[in-house]
Structures are given as structure tokens and as C-alpha cells.
Amino acid sequence: DARVTQTPRDKVTEMGQEVTMRCQPILGHNTVFWYRQTMMQGLELLAYFRNRAPLDDSGMPKDRFSAEMPDATLATLKIQPSEPRDSAVYFCASGLAGSSGNTIYFGEGSWLTVV
Amino acid sequence: GNSVTQMEGPVTLSEEAFLTINCTYTATGYPSLFWYVQYPGEGLQLLLKATKADDKGSNKGFEATYRKETTSFHLEKGSVQVSDSAVYFCALGNTGFQKLVFGTGTRLLVSP
Numbered sequence: 473d474a475r476v477t478q479t480p481r482d483k484v485t486e487m488g489q490e491v492t493m494r495c496q497p498i499l500g501h502n503t504v505f506w507y508r509q510t511m512m513q514g515l516e517l518l519a520y521f522r523n524r525a526p527l528d529d530s531g532m533p534k535d536r537f538s539a540e541m542p543d544a545t546l547a548t549l550k551i552q553p554s555e556p557r558d559s560a561v562y563f564c565a566s567g568l569a570g571s572s573g574n575t576i577y578f579g580e581g582s583w584l585t586v587v
Numbered sequence: 588g589n590s591v592t593q594m595e596g597p598v599t600l601s602e603e604a605f606l607t608i609n610c611t612y613t614a615t616g617y618p619s620l621f622w623y624v625q626y627p628g629e630g631l632q633l634l635l636k637a638t639k640a641d642d643k644g645s646n647k648g649f650e651a652t653y654r655k656e657t658t659s660f661h662l663e664k665g666s667v668q669v670s671d672s673a674v675y676f677c678a679l680g681n682t683g684f685q686k687l688v689f690g691t692g693t694r695l696l697v698s699p
Contacts, residue, residue, distance in 0.1 A: 505686065505687075514689070514691045514692060515676070515689045515692075517686050517687075520686055528686065563630055563631065565631075574619050574638075574680040574687075575621070575633060575636060576680075576687060577633065578623075578630040578631040578632070579630055580629060580630040581629075581630045
């Protein structure tokens with residue numbers, strides 16, 4: 473089965489350190505999303521890309537977060553410097569614009585703990 | 588703006604009971620509607636979807652019907668199992684394949 477692949481699966485880091493999360497979308501998908509999930513806020517959309525171009529990153533704290541797609545098979549989400557409040561599960565998802573029903577598929581998430 | 592409202596959880600049921608999780612939405616245009624399920628420690632998985640009014644999505648015994656007149660997409664299952672214990676998210680995707688808007692999730696706990 474085709475799937476979205478995320479690394480790392482788990483990450484514990486100290487406050488102030490840089491964190492980079494990586495995502496390989498499903499081959500052929502042209503839209504990539506980054507979501508963050510916390511108990512308090514639920515699922516929040518941080519940013520999304522279409523054909524590698526950022527379409528909306530309004531949900532992302534600009535001072536410390538950045539998202540890029542160096543190529544069609546790799547999306548990255550970077551936090552620098554990390555803070556304890558960034559502790560969350562970060563999900564990447566991908567989909568194919570124009571396909572029936574606009575379905576997106578999620579990776580298993582990167583579970584980040586900042587201490 | 589677009590929004591999704593789900594019933595508060597947790598929903599606690601005994602095995603083989605009937606399940607309903609309510610979901611209503613507000614949207615412009617003609618959205619697609621989805622149910623995603625998240626098992627403990629895992630990512631979200633698409634459970635079912637419906638792309639237009641009166642469509643019924645179904646999968647693994649779960650069903651939901653896109654009701655435009657009541658702006659609802661309630662999730663139902665006739666007989667739940669312990670393995671159905673998870674968090675269920677209702678979501679809306681507008682035309683043009685913009686971002687999905689998710690509800691807050693409803694936790695389902697099924698006991699033997």
C-alpha cells in the first residue's frame with residue numbers, strides 16, 4: 473500500500489535545540505499538509521503546499537517554524553529554537569488535487585517532546 | 588467560514604451496541620465530507636467519505652449519509668466491537684481541494 477512516511481517517529485529534545493521533521497508524500501500526490509495535534513488545541517493546520525509551492529502557512533508561528541519542499545518527494549518542517557510548548561504530534565498528509573473527493577492521507581506522525 | 592461541530596465525548600458503549608456520533612457542518616459551496624479514525628498511538632486513517640448530497644459513505648460496518656438539508660454527516664454502526672475504540676474525527680473539504688477542516692474528535696470506548 474502507498475503511504476505517507478514520516479521521520480522521526482519519536483523525538484525528545486532539549487529546549488532551544490533545532491528540530492527537523494521529514495515527510496515523504498505518496499508518490500504522485502501534489503498537495504502536502506502539515507498538521508499539529510495537541511490535547512488542548514486538537515488538530516491544527518500549520519501549512520500546506522501545492523506542487524511544492526506554499527499555499528497557506530498562516531497557522532504556523534513564523535518566528536520559529538519553517539516548512540519547505542526541496543523536491544516532490546520530501547517535505548520538511550523545522551523548529552528553531554524549540555520550546556516546551558511545541559511538544560505535540562506533527563502529522564504530514566498528502567493528496568492529489570482534482571481527484572475524486574479531495575481525500576488526504578496521513579502519516580503516522582512525529583511525536584515531539586521538548587524538555 | 589467553514590466549520591465542523593462534533594458531539595462531545597467520550598462515548599462509552601458495550602460491545603454490540605448501536606453507535607451514533609453526530610457531526611454537523613457549516614460551509615460555502617459543495618464540500619466533501621469525511622470521517623477519519625485515530626487508534627491509540629497512530630495517525631489518522633480515512634474511514635469513509637461522501638462527496639455530494641445524499642451520498643452514503645460506508646466502510647467496516649460504519650456508515651454516514653451526507654444530509655444537505657440538515658447539514659449533517661452522522662456516523663453510525665449497528666454493532667460496535669472493542670476494537671472500534673478510537674477517536675473519530677469528522678472533516679470537511681471544500682471544492683478546489685483546499686485544506687480539510689476537522690472537528691474536535693469524539694473518543695469512543697467500547698467495553699466487552
